[in-house]
Amino acid sequence: MHDAAAHDDSKGQYFWVWGALLVLTAVEVWLGYRQIFAPVRMLEALMILSVIKSALIVGYFMHLKFEIALMRWMIVISVVGCFIIMYFFFFPDADRILHLGVK
Amino acid sequence: MADATLQHDAAVGHGLAGAYEAPLFGAYSKKVGMWLFLASDSLTFGALLFAFSYNRISNPAWPTPFAVESITNATIMTACLLSSSLTMVLGVLAARRGDRAWTRNWLLGTMAFGTAFIVLHGLEWTHLIDKGMTPFANPWAPSVPQFGGTFFTLTGMHMLHVTIGVIYLGVIAFRKWFLPVLAAIWIAGYFLIPADNVFHYGIHALGIGLIVSAIILFLKPKVYDAHDVEVSGLYWHFVDLVWMFIFPLVYLMSTKI
Numbered sequence: 295m296h297d298a299a300a301h302d303d304s305k306g307q308y309f310w311v312w313g314a315l316l317v318l319t320a321v322e323v324w325l326g327y328r329q330i331f332a333p334v335r336m337l338e339a340l341m342i343l344s345v346i347k348s349a350l351i352v353g354y355f356m357h358l359k360f361e362i363a364l365m366r367w368m369i370v371i372s373v374v375g376c377f378i379i380m381y382f383f384f385f386p387d388a389d390r391i392l393h394l395g396v397k
Numbered sequence: 398m399a400d401a402t403l404q405h406d407a408a409v410g411h412g413l414a415g416a417y418e419a420p421l422f423g424a425y426s427k428k429v430g431m432w433l434f435l436a437s438d439s440l441t442f443g444a445l446l447f448a449f450s451y452n453r454i455s456n457p458a459w460p461t462p463f464a465v466e467s468i469t470n471a472t473i474m475t476a477c478l479l480s481s482s483l484t485m486v487l488g489v490l491a492a493r494r495g496d497r498a499w500t501r502n503w504l505l506g507t508m509a510f511g512t513a514f515i516v517l518h519g520l521e522w523t524h525l526i527d528k529g530m531t532p533f534a535n536p537w538a539p540s541v542p543q544f545g546g547t548f549f550t551l552t553g554m555h556m557l558h559v560t561i562g563v564i565y566l567g568v569i570a571f572r573k574w575f576l577p578v579l580a581a582i583w584i585a586g587y588f589l590i591p592a593d594n595v596f597h598y599g600i601h602a603l604g605i606g607l608i609v610s611a612i613i614l615f616l617k618p619k620v621y622d623a624h625d626v627e628v629s630g631l632y633w634h635f636v637d638l639v640w641m642f643i644f645p646l647v648y649l650m651s652t653k654i
Contacts, residue, residue, distance in 0.1 A: 305487065305490065308483060308486050308487070309483070312479060312480070312482070312483040315479045315482075315641075316476065316479060319472065319475050319476070319479070319644075322644070322645050322649055323468065323472055323649065325649070326468065326645070326648070326649030326650070326652045327468075327652060329652070333453070333454055333650065334454055336650065337450060337453070337454060337646070337650060340645035340646065340649060340650065341642075341645070341646075343645070344641050344642045344645055344646075347638075347641045348638045348641050348642070351482065351634055351637060351638045351641065352634075352638065354486075355482050355483075355485070355486050355630075355634045355637075356630075356631055356634045356635070356638075357627075361422070361423060361424060362422065362423035362424075364422050364423065365422035365423050365424055365429075365432075368422055369432055369436060372436055373436050373439055373440075376436070376440050376443075377440075377443055380440065380443060380444065380447070381447075384447055384451070387451075
């Protein structure tokens with residue numbers, strides 16, 4: 295294989311990542327049942343855990359961690375940039391609903 | 398110049414053109430293409446997830462129908478997808494070693510986990526529909542009719558992606574020998590699933606998958622190599638990744654204590 299990701303072949307790290315993902319899922323379920331946060335705070339907590347889980351999946355399982363820097367930045371910047379643009383389109387209405395209530 | 402042209406022609410003749418091209422972003426073009434597709438697909442799911450969370454937060458009367466059995470079911474589904482990602486990555490490693498037998502075994506394991514996910518999700522959908530939930534209404538909060546629409550759109554879109562993923566892996570692992578198996582599952586599913594169940598019609602997605610797979614396999618027959626396994630793995634892990642957002646947002650934000 296002629297690509298940058300070809301060097302990484304150790305199995306152990308994938309089992310660790312799998313275990314970490316299962317543990318994070320258990321924490322999410324626990325948070326869901328304890329309901330210690332209000333809905334907005336709960337959404338934020340669950341989304342932070344989901345972002346950590348997705349970073350593990352993208353970095354290790356999808357091998358982005360082992361790609362060259364140019365590839366990593368191209369993917370991350372383009373996706374995050376699109377989400378920021380999307381957020382600016384949705385934000386005014388979302389903010390109105392959250393702070394002023396449904397009219 | 399003449400030498401370079403000669404080299405290029407020889408490389409193309411031997412199917413080695415990629416070896417003489419500067420690799421784009423340090424990766425072969427199929428992989429970059431799949432990453433770009435996944436980036437665009439993430440925006441589709443991003444919009445759906447944003448719409449769901451927007452509705453969830455802005456409606457204090459949002460229904461919370463997911464009791465302990467639903468959450469247990471969804472947690473098992475999550476474990477299935479996470480485990481399928483592990484078997485997928487082990488399949489990619491086996492493909493890199495050139496171990497065809499274990500590549501096929503790991504891909505088969507991944508497909509089994511994916512199929513288990515689809516079946517469990519189908520049972521969950523059937524359970525909710527039996528309780529009276531439709532895309533336009535739900536029995537728990539009549540003032541929030543968008544619950545059904547957003548739930549079925551988001552989870553249905555994801556289920557479709559998982560189904561496509563299982564077919565994709567089947568084609569990579571078994572090539573044209575996968576087609577009769579897919580046809581048998583499609584026909585058996587159509588006759589075994591009761592006519593009043595939504596999946597009696599949903600099973601036709603397998604028929605569409607069969608036709609598309611057959612066209613691809615007969616127009617361009619080839620032995621899929623480690624690159625193809627890795628690219629299919631990217632797609633599969635993406636499906637797993639999306640569920641990491643759907644599970645907490647849809648199920649854990651609507652638990653019935």
